[in-house]
Amino acid sequence: MKRWIQRASPGGEALQSLVDGLAEELGRSVVLDDPLVRMICTSRHFGDEDRVRVRTLLQGIADDETIRYVLSRGVAQWTRPGHLDGRDDLGLQPRYCVPILERGHMLGILMVVAKEGDLTEAETAAIARVSRAVAAEMYAERxxxxxxxxxxRSLVNRLVGPDSAQRSTARRRLLDDGLLPAGPHVVVTHVAVSGLRGPSGRIEVALRGALEPFRQTRTAHGLLAIEQDRAVLVQVFEREPSEEDLDLQSRGIVRSLETFLDRGAATVVGVGGRRAELGDAWISHDQARVAVRAARRLPQLGGIGDWERLGEYAVLLQLPDSALNDFLVPEPLRRLLGGGAHARLEETLRCFLENAGSVPRTAEILEVHRTSLYYRLRQIQEITGLDLDDGAHRLVLHMGLRLWDLLHTPAERPA
Structure with a gap:
């Protein structure tokens, strides 16, 4: 039986020894975090532990609110040591924080429980000495x-790329090296982040932190490729994942990125179709990219698009952006929707079409008398010039409404 390879995380005995030695020298609690404020290693307590430290040790990671607070103070962008103010409501005591930097790379954050003014020159010198040693160890690992x-990244990009020969070579290499199993349930997830100013490296680190937990799970083996502000996650599941499974995973990714990045960042997740073989991962990838477009254009999806649930949008969103404009909406429907003067008729038409042209069901949902409904339907026919008893005409209107939804968010639609 093949052993699926899992990359070791930074840390190890050398880092633990450095952290423990510094803590004993200072008589203070010390922790080494990664740039996303996730614990790499920590010392024993020295009677200065706070609620955050205790919770982190019990959970293995700080809670989201604490991580957001530390990152909001810009600690991950510091270029020199400084003090982080405490937060009583979080149960966080002040920390002396040292960014672990090496050749322009932010590798982590060394934190010592201490109020401003508490540390002597000798203590800060000891912290600086150990921080340099930590940086050397972490840079080698980096x-x-x-x-x-x-x-x-190269293998994943070739596996899902347009060249069939490269896809075949990448598949064979992944299987031969034991990096991924062949099947039976292959899903590709595409994640994109926009709206964030500053160095793209921040987004790469956040994407890695949000997606890495899903690279190896109890039911799936995966590989991750990150390119600046986007990422591709290829997963092979032992059993077919349900829509709920993939939705929970996607929401977990979005939630993590909301924690790691500024609130102005916009994250969209696209989940591709389920394929039976690793060689078909490229199909799921293309579908995931379409699902990302859906997540961007359809607010009701909440930033998460799943190819298997896109319906007719899956077809429409394969049109190029240049073709997706108001002129693609049929002229008869534009007459009804333009200017927003017929909002009640638009609601009626949508309900009528969604219920397969059933008058009783539409009247029930809209809570109107059938006579009133028939009157509205006649108005729609007069404005559009289309016959609602004609299946082809209904299809034109239904697809037109879907196109309208892709082109106009609720805030952009005429009131």
Whole structure:
């Protein structure tokens, strides 16, 4: 039986030894976090532990509100040591924070429980000395990890790319190296982030932090490829994932990115169709990209698009952006929707078409008498010039409404 390879995380005995040695020298609690404020290693307590520290040790990670607070103070962008104010409501004591930097790379954050003015010059000198040693250890790990990630990224991009020969070569390499199983349930997820100013490296780190937990789960083996502000996650499930499984995963990704990034960042997730073989991952990837377009254009999706649930949108969203304009909406429907003067008739038409032209069902949902409904339907026919008893005409109107929804968010639609 093949062993699916899992990359080791930063840390190890050397880092733990450095953190423990510094803590003993200072007589203070010390923790080493990654740039997303997730614990890598920590010392024992020295009677200065707070609620945040205790919860982190019990859970293995700080809670979202604490992470958001630390990141909001810009600690992950600091270039020199500084003090982080405490927060009584979070149960957080002040920390002296040292960014672990090496050759322009933010590798982590060393934190010592201490109020401003508490540390002596000798203590800050000791922290600086150990921080340099930590940076050297983490940078060596970073170099090895970067080489591994670059190889993985290349294989994933070829696996889902347009060249059939490269797809075949990548598939064979992934199977031969034991990086992924062949099947039986392959799903590709595409994640994109926009609206965030500043260095793109922040987004890459956040994407890695949000997606890495889903690379190896109890039911799936996966690989991750990150490109600046977007990421591709290829997963092979042991059993077919349900819509609920993939929805929970997608929401978890969005929630993590909301924690790691500024509130102005907009995240969309697209889930591709389920395929039976790794060689068909490219199909799921193309579908995931369509699902991302749906998540961007349809607010009701809440930033998450799933190819399997897009229906007719899956067809319409394969049109190029240049073709998706108001002139694609049939002229008869534009007469009804233009200017927003017929909002009640639009609601009636939508309900009528969604209920397969059933007058009783439409009247029940709209809570109107059938006579009133028939009057509205006649008005719609007069304005559009189309016959609602004609299946082809109903199809024109129904597809036209779907196109209208793609082109206009609720806020943009005429009131």
């Amino acid at each position: 170099l090895a990890s970067d080489a591994d990630e670059e190889q993985t």
